[in-house]
Amino acid sequence: MLQPRILEVEPLSDYKLKLIFETKEEKIFDVSPYISGSWYERLKDPGYFKTVHITDGGKGIEWAEGQDIAPHELYDASVLTP
DSSP, X not given: OOOOOEEEEEEETTTEEEEEETTSOEEEEEOGGGOOHHHHGGGGSXXXXXXXXXXXXXXXXXXXXXXXXOHHHHHXXXXXXX
């Protein structure tokens, strides 16, 4: 099944992202488990973490140097905001 498109991404504190999907769902995704190894370690820099943006018409997100997280993980592993 295709995941809903991402309409907005907002970097939050503690390596979390607020995601708003085309379904109007607002979810929080915790990036901290992904921040390891040389490729993702750059995300530990709070200024760099804030460079996150939406790609491919809402199909995913990525950072300035190309780090990304699979769209299904963004949707399935995030939690609805209260």
